[in-house]
Amino acid sequence: MARKLESNPALVPFGRHVAALRKQMNPPLSQEDLSGLCELDRTYISGIENGKRNVSLTNIFRLARALGVEPKDLLDYPSAGEP
Amino acid sequence: MARKLESNPALVPFGRHVAALRKQMNPPLSQEDLSGLCELDRTYISGIENGKRNVSLTNIFRLARALGVEPKDLLDYPSAGEP
Incomplete structure (x- = not known):
């Protein structure tokens, strides 16, 4: 069973910022859209936006x-x- | 034997920027100083500055x-x- 990820307080604001930028696009992007554009799994995008993924440079x-x-x-x- | 790290072209400019910021400090910091300040191993700092470490957020x-x-x-x- 996949390990349950905990959110990291230091990463939560970054995740919210990414989600806000995604929704401000014209037209707004879904996580699925963003996932396709940057070739990252949608669940990884969701993890980033929830402060659960310590994203690399x-x-x-x-x-x-x-x-x-x-x-x-x-x-x-x-x-x-x-x- | 430790795996020899290759530098990633996308990370080399970032590494040079970190090294420049470190040397612009007053007084300038050594990698050892920076390592102590951010509690990261000196070899990891060296790897970052050489574009060999894909640093996390x-x-x-x-x-x-x-x-x-x-x-x-x-x-x-x-x-x-x-x-």
């Missing part, structure tokens, strides 16, 4: 390209990096 | 705190995210 680059933003914009949100 | 946060910058500043360099 290359996957940050993939997300940024798919969302049409600069990588630094993905980390541009209040409380970024606070423990 | 929580470690990006650690590096940013240790270098006294915002996480988004760590991704603010030319060609960030280009394949």
